[in-house]
Amino acid sequence: MEQVLRFEAHAFGRPYHAARVRIPARARDTELHTHADFHEFMGVVSGGGEHLLTTGVEELRAGDVVLVRPSDRHAVRGSADGLEFVNVAFPSSLWQGFLDLTRTAGWSSRGPVGFHQPAAVPVFERALDRFQTNPSTYDLLRFWTDLLELLTPGEPGAPGVPDWLAKACTAMRAEENLRGGVPRLLQLAGVSAAHLSRSLRAAYGVTPTAFVADLRLEHAASLLAATNTSIAGIASRCGFSSQSYFTRCFSTAHALTPSEFRHRSQRAFVP
Structure with missing residues (x-):
């Protein structure tokens, strides 16, 4: 049965949630789910696998970064070598406010967005480390800022938001x-x-x-x-x-x- 995940169920008032997820070789797929009220970035640390979407299957490899939005139905499958990724989840309202404030274009279209950027892996590791020690909203902002400096969504030269x-x-x-x-x-x-x-x-x-x-x-x-x-x-x-x-x-x-x-x-x- 498809699950609907809710941010506050495990965030307990913290501005974001971070976790290291390891899917062993030959393990079952994660359960198909959607998000009630949050976005998440997945940063693949090692191994490989597949991102299972209603629109098809996308390969996952070390260094990949995927942004998943609310209502995107998805699950994850590990390859024969297994899969390890860091997952950072945060309220959709904060994310959209950040995009509006920084006049950042290219992140608001529908459907998951993926990039291959190995340099982003340390950004996820830092976000995970900060999460272990009572993170602040500033820590979330640093994660977004550091990550967006490495990722350029949309067409080259896409206009900013007036x-x-x-x-x-x-x-x-x-x-x-x-x-x-x-x-x-x-x-x-x-x-x-x-x-x-x-x-x-x-x-x-x-x-x-x-x-x-x-x-x-x-x-x-x-x-x-x-x-x-x-x-x-x-x-x-x-x-x-x-x-x-x-x-x-x-x-x-x-x-x-x-x-x-x-x-x-x-x-x-x-x-």
């Missing part, structure tokens, strides 16, 4: 703005609809409608996992016109109804 767009995108995470939808995003941006659409596509690879929908579903997933608010209440808080419409959208994105997602997330863990 200040006005970064501020508008950050402000849209507030519930009162989410309820206002694309019209509210336009107000916050202070530009024409056409200019907003062009800028969002260039910076994040999505339309304004898709951007708002993703934020609403991300916030809804967090509320389902972390609160006892009714599904109708969550639909209203996130800006959906009705509970039935919210259920259709959520089920399409997660392949689970909101009720099923909530039930599974309550038993979730971060590996």
Whole structure:
């Protein structure tokens, strides 16, 4: 059965979670799972294997770095020599805020993103070491900064995020703005609809409608996992016109109804 993993189940208030994962030769695949409310970076330290995705199978080898987003259904398989990687998980809200603040483009499209960068392995090891001694948010920021200096997503010369767009995108995470939808995003941006659409596509690879929908579903997933608010209440808080419409959208994105997602997330863990 597919699992839905929730960040706070094992983070216990810490800003990120880090672990060394070893999959021996001939071991069974890890369980297929999705993330309720967090992103994770996987840094392959040694050995090799396969990343099992709904879109296909991708090879894993020492020096590979993979970013996995919420709702990406995935599992990991070790090769005949086994597989060892360091996993660093962190709340999606903090990650998006970091991207907006630093005007970093190329990380917000859907689906896992992979790189081969052996120099990144020490960055993961340092993050794991810091995690063992009561890590701070600053330690998480250092991990992101050190890692992004080595990784260059997207097309060469991809434009940065303009200040006005970064501020508008950050402000849209507030519930009162989410309820206002694309019209509210336009107000916050202070530009024409056409200019907003062009800028969002260039910076994040999505339309304004898709951007708002993703934020609403991300916030809804967090509320389902972390609160006892009714599904109708969550639909209203996130800006959906009705509970039935919210259920259709959520089920399409997660392949689970909101009720099923909530039930599974309550038993979730971060590996």
